[in-house]
Amino acid sequence: MAAYNNKSMEAEDLPKKRKHESSHWWEDDLEDKSTIKWNSLEHHGVMFPPLYQPHGMPILYNGEHVSLTPEQEEVATMWASVVGTEWETKEIFRKNFEKNWLRVLGENHTIKSLDGCDFKGIQAHIEAQRELRKARPTEEKKAEREIKQKIDEEMGYAIVDNVREKISNIIVEPPGLFRGRGQHPKAGYLKARLSPEDITINVGKGNKVPICPLPGHAWKNVTHNSTVTWLAFYKDPELTFSNVKYVYLSASSKFKGLNDKLKYEKARRLKEYIEGIRENYHGKIRSENALDRQLGSALYLIDKLALRVGNEKSEDEADTVGCCSLRVEHIKLEEDYHITLDFLGKDSMRYFNTVQIIPEVYENLKGFISGKDKENELFDLITTTSLNEYLKSFMEGLSAKVFRTYNASICLQQQLAKFNELDQTVEEKVKFYTDANREVAILCNHQKSTPKNFDAQMEKLQDKLKEKLDIIVMLEDHIKFLKNGKNPVKTDKKLPTNEESARKALARAKTTVKNMEIRLKMKDDNKTVALGTSKINYMDPRITVAWCKKEEVPIERIFPKTLRAKFIWAMYAEPSWQF
DNA sequence: TGATCTACTTAGCATAAGGTCC
DNA sequence: GGACCTTATGCTAAGTAGATCA
Numbered sequence: 001m002a003a004y005n006n007k008s009m010e011a012e013d014l015p016k017k018r019k020h021e022s023s024h025w026w027e028d029d030l031e032d033k034s035t036i037k038w039n040s041l042e043h044h045g046v047m048f049p050p051l052y053q054p055h056g057m058p059i060l061y062n063g064e065h066v067s068l069t070p071e072q073e074e075v076a077t078m079w080a081s082v083v084g085t086e087w088e089t090k091e092i093f094r095k096n097f098e099k100n101w102l103r104v105l106g107e108n109h110t111i112k113s114l115d116g117c118d119f120k121g122i123q124a125h126i127e128a129q130r131e132l133r134k135a136r137p138t139e140e141k142k143a144e145r146e147i148k149q150k151i152d153e154e155m156g157y158a159i160v161d162n163v164r165e166k167i168s169n170i171i172v173e174p175p176g177l178f179r180g181r182g183q184h185p186k187a188g189y190l191k192a193r194l195s196p197e198d199i200t201i202n203v204g205k206g207n208k209v210p211i212c213p214l215p216g217h218a219w220k221n222v223t224h225n226s227t228v229t230w231l232a233f234y235k236d237p238e239l240t241f242s243n244v245k246y247v248y249l250s251a252s253s254k255f256k257g258l259n260d261k262l263k264y265e266k267a268r269r270l271k272e273y274i275e276g277i278r279e280n281y282h283g284k285i286r287s288e289n290a291l292d293r294q295l296g297s298a299l300y301l302i303d304k305l306a307l308r309v310g311n312e313k314s315e316d317e318a319d320t321v322g323c324c325s326l327r328v329e330h331i332k333l334e335e336d337y338h339i340t341l342d343f344l345g346k347d348s349m350r351y352f353n354t355v356q357i358i359p360e361v362y363e364n365l366k367g368f369i370s371g372k373d374k375e376n377e378l379f380d381l382i383t384t385t386s387l388n389e390y391l392k393s394f395m396e397g398l399s400a401k402v403f404r405t406y407n408a409s410i411c412l413q414q415q416l417a418k419f420n421e422l423d424q425t426v427e428e429k430v431k432f433y434t435d436a437n438r439e440v441a442i443l444c445n446h447q448k449s450t451p452k453n454f455d456a457q458m459e460k461l462q463d464k465l466k467e468k469l470d471i472i473v474m475l476e477d478h479i480k481f482l483k484n485g486k487n488p489v490k491t492d493k494k495l496p497t498n499e500e501s502a503r504k505a506l507a508r509a510k511t512t513v514k515n516m517e518i519r520l521k522m523k524d525d526n527k528t529v530a531l532g533t534s535k536i537n538y539m540d541p542r543i544t545v546a547w548c549k550k551e552e553v554p555i556e557r558i559f560p561k562t563l564r565a566k567f568i569w570a571m572y573a574e575p576s577w578q579f
Numbered sequence: 580t581g582a583t584c585t586a587c588t589t590a591g592c593a594t595a596a597g598g599t600c601c
Numbered sequence: 602g603g604a605c606c607t608t609a610t611g612c613t614a615a616g617t618a619g620a621t622c623a
Binding site for chain 1: 602606607608609610611612613614615616617618619
């Protein structure tokens with residue numbers, strides 16, 4: 001029945017070095033809620049990107065050569081690398097960069113504005129370097145890869161309670177330009193070069209403190225905090241608005257895997273409460289109390305449309321919203337109890353959806369809008385905290401984001417349950433899964449920009465398909481000839497000389513065409529939908545594993561290597577497993 | 580009670596790696 | 602073995618949510 005067995009999956013997926021060391025943590029009791037995350041923690045700290053190597057290429061200002069100090073040149077090179085991209089013409093990015101650039105140049109510098117600067121010399125240098133890199137001999141590439149692997153082998157692992165675990169990011173972020181998304185007010189600011197003095201290291205009390213890799217420097221701080229899972233953290237000393245950056249173990253580690261499993265278990269627990277919760281918030285929707293009506297209506301939208309909760313944001317961030325921070329300008333009441341939501345959500349991705357809602361919520365929304373200006377909050381009486389508090393009254397640990405996990409997983413399971421046709425090829429089954437995955441991605445509004453050359457690629461595939469279809473017609477004619485001794489098909493292609501091989505060739509061609517058509521359709525359907533996000537974060541992997549076992553689809557067709565490692569705990573799900 | 584801090588998850592894009600075709 | 606295309610991975614920004622502070 002199962003397309004693969006648990007034993008072989010395990011051997012294949014466990015990172016080599018963990019084979020003897022890792023415990024099957026997922027078989028243990030997960031309900032250990034102790035705040036102590038580990039007893040011993042040892043690692044090699046973080047690495048720093050290589051120092052800047054000056055290239056000496058000058059820039060022009062109003063047509064005149066200007067030589068730069070290495071520090072100035074480094075910043076100029078950062079800008080040269082965005083010339084020609086969308087960043088170059090983005091107003092905020094340009095303005096902020098100019099401010100930072102003039103600061104680096106210092107007072108009384110010849111250069112007074114970004115507009116007069118010509119970076120073509122540096123651009124040409126970058127391009128030449130790129131070409132040179134591309135043209136490296138195979139040997140050199142191989143040697144480089146081996147060095148990288150060796151460093152990774154030495155530095156890229158931590159020992160947590162005697163288990164060797166992969167670290168996700170051991171090199172701290174290099175200096176560069178802050179690429180804030182959407183209309184981020186600080187996009188274009190200079191990210192500083194970090195030094196050990198910016199880094200706080202977390203290791204076990206009795207464990208070795210990592211050696212600082214830069215001579216003459218020292219870590220900012222060394223702590224022994226076993227209530228957290230981070231190995232190090234830092235904050236850009238220049239970018240006051242930037243977040244703290246943490247160094248964590250990789251997705252395949254126990255820390256991450258355990259949390260992931262608990263997340264899905266929590267979402268499964270919601271199943272038992274969902275009916276009561278829905279009943280309750282429908283009651284609130286009809287309440288006399290305005291605050292209750294807002295609470296009920298907001299939760300209705302979160303549940304129905306899988307919206308994010310929408311925390312407050314600071315002035316220093318892009319103006320994006322979620323459910324609780326929706327403003328009057330983001331919603332339009334349409335005919336027949338339809339509403340149109342149009343707003344920028346996380347990552348400034350547009351949420352644009354017209355949907356029919358229940359009359360009670362429609363009337364409520366009408367009431368919330370009435371008398372307000374367009375920039376006023378739609379749900380002005382509630383906060384994300386009060387909404388989450390309301391949710392906690394039903395179930396311990398319940399918060400708004402659990403609804404997204406729950407609804408995504410339920411959606412996948414329901415879609416996959418529709419699979420009932422026999423004798424489908426693996427290709428068709430994969431397409432079926434992808435279609436189910438797409439339903440979830442659309443629900444969660446996971447988008448991606450259309451890949452470059454998309455149209456050209458589609459055209460190419462269509463040409464290939466047409467070519468194959470022509471071959472099918474030709475083979476069919478050829479088979480008739482072989483059968484009846486009529487005129488042979490005129491072609492420069494080699495055709496089989498007997499009927500049996502011709503029939504086989506025809507069958508092969510038909511399969512190829514079928515697969516090509518499937519791939520073409522999938523490519524087009526998924527043009528602007530990001531399928532990965534829901535696969536990685538929202539859909540309980542056990543639903544996928546169970547379905548793959550049941551329908552005999554190799555798991556590698558759905559989960560690539562890294563996902564199989566991340567979801568190792570889910571690989572044991574039986575074909576009959578239900579979310 | 581609201582603001583801020585902390586720790587973690589979720590997100591899309593760029594690019595490296597890998598595969599395919601000629 | 603190189604060009605081209607696809608897929609996987611790395612990078613880092615941007616969320617959520619609980620804790621702590623003023």
